[in-house]
Amino acid sequence: MDWSVLGENAGLLAQGLLVTLEVSVSALILALALGVAVATLRVAPSQPLRAIAAAYVEFLRNIPLLVQLFFLFFALPSAGIRLPAFVCGVLALGVYTSAFVAEAIRSGISAVPRGQLEAGLSSGMRYATVMRTIVLPQAVAKTIPPLGNTALNLIKNSSLVSTISVLDILGTANLIGARSFQYVPMFVGAAICYLILTLPAAFAVNRLEKRYAR
Amino acid sequence: MSAAIEFSGVQKWFGPNHVLADIDLSIATGEVVVVIGPSGSGKSTLLRCINGLEAVQQGTVVVDGRRLTAQGGELAAIRREVGMVFQAFHLYPHKTALENITLAPITVKRIPREQAETEARALLERVGLPEKAGAYPAQLSGGQQQRVAIARALAMQPKVLLFDEPTSALDPEMIKEVLDVMKALAHTGITMIVVTHEMGFAREVGDRVVFMDGGRIVEQASPEVFFSAPSNPRAQLFLSKILRSEGALS
Numbered sequence: 372m373d374w375s376v377l378g379e380n381a382g383l384l385a386q387g388l389l390v391t392l393e394v395s396v397s398a399l400i401l402a403l404a405l406g407v408a409v410a411t412l413r414v415a416p417s418q419p420l421r422a423i424a425a426a427y428v429e430f431l432r433n434i435p436l437l438v439q440l441f442f443l444f445f446a447l448p449s450a451g452i453r454l455p456a457f458v459c460g461v462l463a464l465g466v467y468t469s470a471f472v473a474e475a476i477r478s479g480i481s482a483v484p485r486g487q488l489e490a491g492l493s494s495g496m497r498y499a500t501v502m503r504t505i506v507l508p509q510a511v512a513k514t515i516p517p518l519g520n521t522a523l524n525l526i527k528n529s530s531l532v533s534t535i536s537v538l539d540i541l542g543t544a545n546l547i548g549a550r551s552f553q554y555v556p557m558f559v560g561a562a563i564c565y566l567i568l569t570l571p572a573a574f575a576v577n578r579l580e581k582r583y584a585r
Numbered sequence: 586m587s588a589a590i591e592f593s594g595v596q597k598w599f600g601p602n603h604v605l606a607d608i609d610l611s612i613a614t615g616e617v618v619v620v621i622g623p624s625g626s627g628k629s630t631l632l633r634c635i636n637g638l639e640a641v642q643q644g645t646v647v648v649d650g651r652r653l654t655a656q657g658g659e660l661a662a663i664r665r666e667v668g669m670v671f672q673a674f675h676l677y678p679h680k681t682a683l684e685n686i687t688l689a690p691i692t693v694k695r696i697p698r699e700q701a702e703t704e705a706r707a708l709l710e711r712v713g714l715p716e717k718a719g720a721y722p723a724q725l726s727g728g729q730q731q732r733v734a735i736a737r738a739l740a741m742q743p744k745v746l747l748f749d750e751p752t753s754a755l756d757p758e759m760i761k762e763v764l765d766v767m768k769a770l771a772h773t774g775i776t777m778i779v780v781t782h783e784m785g786f787a788r789e790v791g792d793r794v795v796f797m798d799g800g801r802i803v804e805q806a807s808p809e810v811f812f813s814a815p816s817n818p819r820a821q822l823f824l825s826k827i828l829r830s831e832g833a834l835s
Binding site for chain 2: 489494505
């Protein structure tokens with residue numbers, strides 16, 4: 372085992388780390404935007420809208436992410452749609468994760484007791500004002516733990532983009548390992564790179580959770 | 586006295602359950618009406634129809650001259666005139682006592698924050714909790730939470746106050762502090778409708794007792810008449826049970 376391979380390729384691994392970060396952050400933004408929209412539909416007064424949103428969530432979260440990723444990268448080109456690997460990765464990760472974001476937010480909203488809405492309405496506030504000042508702030512607090520988990524899973528799930536030729540952390544480590552036959556140092560290095568991203572994220576989530584725990 | 590609240594021919598069903606049947610009830614401005622009856626008799630539903638938390642299916646409810654079929658903005662306007670105190674308090678847990686009280690005046694009436702806070706402190710003084718302005722609901726006892734909730738309901742300067750079993754979730758030693766606040770309010774001329782099992786309160790401050798059973802108002806009388814000689818057999822049975830258990834306590 373030759374650990375010097377790690378030092379020699381530290382720059383490439385760091386580049387891979389940046390790619391993982393880019394994929395994760397882009398996908399997270401997409402997942403949050405779609406997730407909030409879908410969660411809003413899931414508590415909408417209209418039954419058809421709720422059904423569509425429920426179907427969206429169940430469909431996406433019950434098909435393996437790798438299948439969705441391969442569909443975008445390998446199957447869509449035969450329909451004439453050819454997207455760069457990075458874009459496929461962000462799309463698949465973001466859309467898949469949005470189902471979990473939507474569930475987290477929906478359960479946060481429904482975890483706020485109905486009496487809160489009634490108390491607000493009784494004092495003469497409009498529905499939208501009650502939502503904004505009373506229900507959603509409490510829902511956010513209840514949503515932080517599951518959303519934090521979802522974000523951490525997203526970072527780890529992003530390693531799947533290495534299967535469609537994106538040189539993220541895992542893709543880079545795998546490539547150098549194959550060239551040098553030094554798989555052990557390279558995968559240990561990859562693991563450390565992921566921890567560099569996930570541990571601070573986990574720490575931040577814990578801090579937020581404590582701040583909002585009331 | 587003009588009618589503050591008027592129910593005419595009100596009917597309401599929850600699925601197959603006829604929860605409000607043939608309700609005709611007129612409540613005068615400044616009157617204190619105590620609604621009693623067995624659980625499931627429709628007392629809370631009756632109360633919740635007054636501020637539109639429940640909609641009636643037939644008949645009309647008129648509050649302060651406005652009919653309660655209104656939607657959206659107009660319903661909110663009626664609700665500004667009608668404060669409500671809940672059995673489970675429903676204080677906003679992420680806001681301090683002071684913020685609980687000032688939220689509606691600031692967001693609905695657009696009262697400047699400083700003025701709203703001055704008024705809120707006066708209200709906290711009135712319910713005997715001047716030192717709790719900065720406390721969060723979780724830091725308050727049940728009785729204190731309910732008194733903050735009363736202050737919150739008063740902050741919008743409503744013409745009518747609804748109390749939905751305000752002491753039922755409280756430990757016995759806290760019931761008195763809440764009832765004392767309510768008694769003081771009853772003498773200010775605000776219209777109060779109180780759903781409660783506190784017979785002592787009904788006797789002491791009620792102008793009228795309304796007895797409900799099976800979704801109907803089966804007897805209405807002044808407290809003196811009702812408690813000494815109820816004419817309806819179900820009211821007699823209810824009273825004998827509840828007074829016996831109160832006797833057992835004392």
